[in-house]
Amino acid sequence: TVGAVAIDNEGNVACATSTGGLSNKLVGRVGDSACIGSGGYADNHVGAVSTTGHGESMMKVVLARLVLYHMEQGMTPEKAADTALNYMKTRVGGLGGVIVVSNSGDWTARFSTKQMSWATVKDDWLQYGIYTGE
């Protein structure tokens, strides 16, 4: 799965997610990536999220919207992402990752899997990583 979130100089946010799904999946299986709120969500009032991971688990908790819900309650993007990913892990046993940008330009890339490749550019500064803490 691949995804992107962004905020432009007018303060508009957007998200995009695309995937080939699960290896050897049943014909006709659709995962989170096509489902609004699970594979991604964007609202100028809060921010934008794109997800990756075990699709069925993310659909059960509507992961992208859950992250934004926590941000609406006052959490930082990082805390909201960790809280939502932890809920998915404990509630349905699913692992995954999210990238988030808030409507004030704060961002995060968090994951409960061993790895997730991510990159960001803000203030002309490129950062990227694959492993936790990188």
Add this chain to the structure above:
Amino acid sequence: MKPVIVVHGGAGSIFKDREEGARSGIIRAALKGYSILKQGGSALDAVEDAVVSMEDDPHFNAGCGSVLNEKGEVEMDAIIMDGKNLASGAVSAVKCIANPIMLARLVMEKTEHMLLTDHGANLFAKAMNIPEIPGEKLITERSWERWSKKLEADSNPQEDKKESG
């Protein structure tokens, strides 16, 4: 507002032989999206172009490089959303097109619907003059090998039950 872009290339296990390709692919995608933002382009254009860049990159499980279903075919899903007006478009189980995210954007902008699937999505792609490509063009050696190995492991169907997409 200072523009920001964040991209991901998928969660799960990234094997050592694929790590460098994944790293350069996400950097390329992020810079591509950021250059649009820096020129005053919209967040929507930036995320679409960043994702197209990764769909075209065989190191990632999307577009060219997608994993295969049980029949050895590529079936892809994609979604795009505009935070300005909550407009959104998606496609699922779509085949034989290079960039599902571009088709998802057309669903958002050219229809009154949120999601088109399978045959209907492909018919819509045709109507929008999105070129159809042979399915084999989306299949990489890596995804083919992965599919074959999974078939061999069919005797243990519980294995990889929670595999990441």
